Amino acid sequence: MRTLAAAxxxxxxxxxxxxxxxxxxADVLGRLPAGAFDLxxxxxxxxxxxxxxxxxxxxxxxxxxxxxxxxxxxxxTEEVVRRAFxxxxxxxxxxxxxxxxxxxDLLADHGTLYLHLDPRESHxxxxxxxxxxxxxxxxxxxxxxxxxxxxTTKRWPAxxxxxxxxxxxxxxxxxxxxxxxxxxxxxxxxxxxxxxxRGKLPTDVWWHTIVGTTSxxxxxxxxxxxxxxxxxxxTASSRPGGWCLDPFCGSGxxxxxxxxxxxxxxxxxxxxxxxxxxxxRLTGPGTTKAAS
Ligand SMILES: C[S@@+](CC[C@H](N)C(=O)[O-])C[C@H]1O[C@@H](n2cnc3c(N)ncnc32)[C@H](O)[C@@H]1O
Numbered sequence: 250m251r252t253l254a255a256a257x258x259x260x261x262x263x264x265x266x267x268x269x270x271x272x273x274x275a276d277v278l279g280r281l282p283a284g285a286f287d288l289x290x291x292x293x294x295x296x297x298x299x300x301x302x303x304x305x306x307x308x309x310x311x312x313x314x315x316x317x318x319x320x321x322x323x324x325x326t327e328e329v330v331r332r333a334f335x336x337x338x339x340x341x342x343x344x345x346x347x348x349x350x351x352x353x354d355l356l357a358d359h360g361t362l363y364l365h366l367d368p369r370e371s372h373x374x375x376x377x378x379x380x381x382x383x384x385x386x387x388x389x390x391x392x393x394x395x396x397x398x399x400x401t402t403k404r405w406p407a408x409x410x411x412x413x414x415x416x417x418x419x420x421x422x423x424x425x426x427x428x429x430x431x432x433x434x435x436x437x438x439x440x441x442x443x444x445x446x447r448g449k450l451p452t453d454v455w456w457h458t459i460v461g462t463t464s465x466x467x468x469x470x471x472x473x474x475x476x477x478x479x480x481x482x483x484t485a486s487s488r489p490g491g492w493c494l495d496p497f498c499g500s501g502x503x504x505x506x507x508x509x510x511x512x513x514x515x516x517x518x519x520x521x522x523x524x525x526x527x528x529x530r531l532t533g534p535g536t537t538k539a540a541s
Contacts, residue, residue: 250504252528255517264492267514269504269531271524274496274517278351281515287423287491288512289352290482290503292365292474293345341370342377348496350381355494356417361388361424361486364413365474371411382415388422389414392454393478412482423491426450428484430477451481468526470500479506487512501527 255272260280262268270277314325352362362382366374371390379387391412400406416422431448434440460466460473467473479502487493489511495503498516504527507514518524 250528250531252524262515264513264515267504267508267531268516269498269501269524269528270515270517271519271521272517273519274348277517278348278355278496281355281494283354284357285492286355286494286515287357287360287487288483288493289356289360289362290365290479290493290495291348291352291363291497292472292495292499293348293497294472295341295367295370342373345374346377346381349378352494352496353381353415353417358418358421359423359488360417361422362415362417363391363482363486364415365393365410366413367410368407371413375413378413378415382417385419386415386417387413388416388419389453394454394456395459396456397459414486423486423488425485425488429481430484455481466505468500468530470523470526473500474502476502476506479503480510483507483510483512498527499523501530504531 250267250269252269253271255270255276258270258277258280261282262280264282264285310322311325312323314323316324316326349362349364356362362378364374364378375387375390389412391414392409393412394409396408398408429451432451434445434449437445455478457475457477460475466476483493483503483506487507487510490513492513492515493503493507494515494517495501496517498504498518499520500523501516504514504516508531516527518527
């Protein structure tokens with residue numbers, strides 16, 4: 250694995266070694282080779298925290314308009330009000346949109362993108378992904394359910410994340426259900442002994458604990474995701490030896506899992522402490538090497 254700053258990348262980057270890049274992913278994604286990745290996994294922060302200018306837009310039917318509507322109708326938009334205010338929602342999609350568009354181009358024809366969010370933003374992001382990929386490329390909405398931490402009594406305690414899954418080409422995407430880990434049946438006595446022993450293929454609802462304070466995989470990075478969740482994603486949606494990309498890598502969970510499963514990886518993060526931590530995780534004595 251090579252670790253380097255975004256400014257030191259060649260353009261285009263030659264994918265001849267696993268890479269850990271320090272820098273804004275906006276400066277990195279454009280240099281990676283288009284069509285090279287089996288899998289892109291994004292676990293972005295939810296909030297850019299910047300003050301935004303809000304636009305109010307009026308939409309009208311116009312055969313020369315730039316927006317597509319239902320049944321092939323075209324629409325034009327015009328801006329009618331602009332107000333400055335702290336609006337993380339507007340900011341968020343403006344931040345995410347161009348990155349998702351580039352990630353789509355980085356996918357191979359058989360490639361798949363996973364966008365990991367929580368229920369506050371996922372419905373807006375799904376509409377955005379429908380626009381970028383096309384609705385026919387939507388594959389799944391995965392619910393990752395965990396059961397940890399305080400429970401409010403004012404509403405249903407929110408205990409799940411949402412992972413949106415889109416494929417580059419619905420006729421050609423890679424999905425290996427045979428290799429995915431299996432789960433115990435809820436009522437094993439209703440199954441044959443063979444089926445009960447083998448377990449069932451997971452559905453789109455995944456129960457998996459968060460990374461616990463005493464867990465062996467814990468790195469101390471606050472938003473670290475469990476390897477078990479990433480392992481399912483990498484196993485199902487990348488081929489052995491295929492390239493996986495994580496533009497918001499944090500502590501490097503995607504890289505650790507990809508290496509353990511014999512895949513190649515490119516990881517990017519703009520935070521120096523994240524890159525240092527991911528670097529130690531991926532080269533340290535406890536590193537899981539790819540099975541040869
Ligand atoms: C939710 S964390 C990712 C956690 C990671 N999945 C893990 O298991 O450790 C999001 C990461 O995105 C990084 N980040 C935010 N904006 C970025 C940008 N523009 N370019 C690259 N990294 C960015 C943050 O520094 C943070 O480490």
